[in-house]
Amino acid sequence: MGFFHVIWTLFLPFLFICVLFSTKSGTAIEPLEQVFEACYGVTADDFLEPVCNISEVLYIRDVFTYAKPHSYGCPQESTPTNRNDSFCCRYNNDTTDCGWRYYGESYKGVHYTNCVGRLKCTIQVAWNRTELNCDPHIYMSKSNYMRQFYHCIKTSLISDICTSSTKTGNELYVWNDGYPDTSGDCATSSGCACSVSATKGSTIQVDLLDLRLYEDGVGTCYQRLVISEGGVETSIACDKKNQFALTPIYTSQSDSFDIRFDNTHSGQSGNFWIALRAIDSTATLTLTCGNSSAVYSCGESLPTTPAPTIVTSPSNSSSTPTNSSSSSSNSSTTSSSTLIVLTTDLTSSVTASLSAAASQSKADESDKTALIAGIAGGALFLALLSLLAGFLRYRFRKNKVSAEDEYTSHFGTLSDANNVAPIGYRQLTE
Ligand SMILES: *[C@@H]1O[C@H](CO)[C@@H](O)[C@H](O)[C@H]1NC(C)=O
Ligand SMILES: *[C@@H]1O[C@H](CO)[C@@H](O)[C@H](O)[C@H]1NC(C)=O
Ligand SMILES: *[C@@H]1O[C@H](CO)[C@@H](O)[C@H](O)[C@H]1NC(C)=O
Ligand SMILES: *[C@@H]1O[C@H](CO)[C@@H](O)[C@H](O)[C@H]1NC(C)=O
Ligand SMILES: *[C@@H]1O[C@H](CO)[C@@H](O)[C@H](O)[C@H]1NC(C)=O
Numbered sequence: 001m002g003f004f005h006v007i008w009t010l011f012l013p014f015l016f017i018c019v020l021f022s023t024k025s026g027t028a029i030e031p032l033e034q035v036f037e038a039c040y041g042v043t044a045d046d047f048l049e050p051v052c053n054i055s056e057v058l059y060i061r062d063v064f065t066y067a068k069p070h071s072y073g074c075p076q077e078s079t080p081t082n083r084n085d086s087f088c089c090r091y092n093n094d095t096t097d098c099g100w101r102y103y104g105e106s107y108k109g110v111h112y113t114n115c116v117g118r119l120k121c122t123i124q125v126a127w128n129r130t131e132l133n134c135d136p137h138i139y140m141s142k143s144n145y146m147r148q149f150y151h152c153i154k155t156s157l158i159s160d161i162c163t164s165s166t167k168t169g170n171e172l173y174v175w176n177d178g179y180p181d182t183s184g185d186c187a188t189s190s191g192c193a194c195s196v197s198a199t200k201g202s203t204i205q206v207d208l209l210d211l212r213l214y215e216d217g218v219g220t221c222y223q224r225l226v227i228s229e230g231g232v233e234t235s236i237a238c239d240k241k242n243q244f245a246l247t248p249i250y251t252s253q254s255d256s257f258d259i260r261f262d263n264t265h266s267g268q269s270g271n272f273w274i275a276l277r278a279i280d281s282t283a284t285l286t287l288t289c290g291n292s293s294a295v296y297s298c299g300e301s302l303p304t305t306p307a308p309t310i311v312t313s314p315s316n317s318s319s320t321p322t323n324s325s326s327s328s329s330n331s332s333t334t335s336s337s338t339l340i341v342l343t344t345d346l347t348s349s350v351t352a353s354l355s356a357a358a359s360q361s362k363a364d365e366s367d368k369t370a371l372i373a374g375i376a377g378g379a380l381f382l383a384l385l386s387l388l389a390g391f392l393r394y395r396f397r398k399n400k401v402s403a404e405d406e407y408t409s410h411f412g413t414l415s416d417a418n419n420v421a422p423i424g425y426r427q428l429t430e
């Protein structure tokens with residue numbers, strides 16, 4: 001048991017890196033991605049100002065900050081007289097321009113938070129030192145422009161988790177009561193829930209657009225989303241904070257599940273916005289939200305042991321609900337059975353054991369530990385595979401930003417607004 005705990009602890013970082021790499025490729029939502037570019041400077045042109053059509057709202061997926069080469073002679077700060085927008089403030093390619101994903105922790109992510117859920121926004125471009133990310137012999141010492149990647153999402157596809165509504169579509173969205181403002185008090189919002197089901201037996205993918213749940217100064221989490229599918233609850237709590245990077249968080253085993261918001265904090269706090277998509281692109285989701293009674297009330301503690309969260313790519317191989325022998329709810333041999341399959345066929349058996357583990361209902365504590373151990377074993381394989389893939393990708397990249405800078409040197413300086421680990425860093429040239 002202790003042994004499995006050690007394994008789990010050791011491989012959490014690998015899992016994290018695995019998620020980092022896996023979010024780079026392929027995650028997408030349906031609305032077209034658009035880009036707004038502007039320079040750092042002192043004029044009215046030096047703002048990011050994305051605008052959606054009426055009855056649409058912004059989701060800011062990524063903000064990148066960029067520097068041009070010294071040799072371009074671009075101004076560090078654009079003024080009415082020195083500016084050359086088409087040459088200095090527009091992206092050319094990853095060979096000539098050096099950039100990285102920007103969040104801006106100490107500014108509370110204003111390039112995202114001031115915009116999401118709104119028709120439009122206006123936010124000044126920030127600059128940043130570049131020496132950690134760009135060759136100082138080639139590039140300006142401070143970044144001089146930004147690119148903001150956004151989607152315009154139809155409000156008719158978005159449900160407030162606390163308001164009665166029924167919506168249909170291949171891709172639908174759920175956000176907290178009051179979004180983009182923070183959620184209502186626990187007394188009115190805890191227990192708010194939606195149920196979703198897909199036609200044609202399609203499985204359903206859940207992606208995080210924004211997850212900023214309320215936690216206090218010592219890290220106690222007061223809010224979570226709970227996905228209930230076939231008697232299994234999966235918790236999405238504060239630790240899944242995504243800094244607005246589009247992040248796959250759950251793939252259903254069946255064609256329906258419920259999603260509930262637990263909130264034990266008094267006062268307005270916390271934001272979330274998720275996307276639900278039928279993996280069969282010809283299937284239709286029906287999403288019904290409404291007011292349900294609280295499972296966890298104001299002042300109660302939420303369970304701290306997170307239910308296992310399984311992040312799988314939306315591949316359809318072996319993702320159909322299976323009635324494997326280990327999916328009965330009372331197996332006491334979970335540990336050995338899940339671990340043994342790992343030694344046979346790599347990828348498919350990992351997926352199979354994950355689905356088997358996931359379709360088990362909550363058992364006693366030792367079963368849960370075994371289940372976690374099984375998943376940790378699976379995670380180890382996935383992590384190693386993705387590390388290998390990531391390494392190969394790094395070797396063959398022509399990007400000026402080295403993988404060291406993106407993933408290693410940044411972890412030590414999380415508090416620095418401009419040196420935040422680029423969670424969900426996305427290749428610009430896809
Ligand atoms: C607004 O809607 C019109 C008509 O549907 C479309 O042509 C246009 O591209 C949309 N603009 C934006 C910014 O989405
Ligand atoms: C911007 O810079 C480019 C490259 O130096 C130059 O060809 C172009 O004329 C400049 N445009 C303006 C308006 O200065
Ligand atoms: C990047 O742009 C420069 C200048 O426009 C061009 O010479 C170079 O071939 C481009 N590189 C790539 C990889 O497209
Ligand atoms: C939700 O239900 C609670 C109690 O059942 C009630 O006090 C509250 O007003 C309801 N909220 C809405 C938006 O219907
Ligand atoms: C996966 O899906 C594709 C297209 O949706 C289909 O052609 C293929 O047969 C599926 N594979 C399996 C193993 O279900």
Ligand SMILES: *[C@@H]1O[C@H](CO)[C@@H](O)[C@H](O)[C@H]1NC(C)=O
Nearest residue numbers: 230321322323324325327328
């Ligand atoms: C799988 O299990 C469900 C519910 O336990 C049952 O209805 C279904 O018939 C089973 N399918 C197979 C192929 O055994």
Ligand SMILES: *[C@@H]1O[C@H](CO)[C@@H](O)[C@H](O)[C@H]1NC(C)=O
Nearest residue numbers: 325326327328329330331332
């Ligand atoms: C375990 O499940 C099987 C059927 O799946 C049942 O026959 C057996 O009684 C169960 N054992 C316990 C301890 O619940």
Ligand SMILES: CC(=O)N[C@H]1CO[C@H](CO)[C@@H](O)[C@@H]1O
Nearest residue numbers: 126127128129416417418419
């Ligand atoms: C405006 C701005 O965000 N400046 C930051 C750039 O990065 C350095 C650290 O590398 C910070 O100290 C600045 O505040």
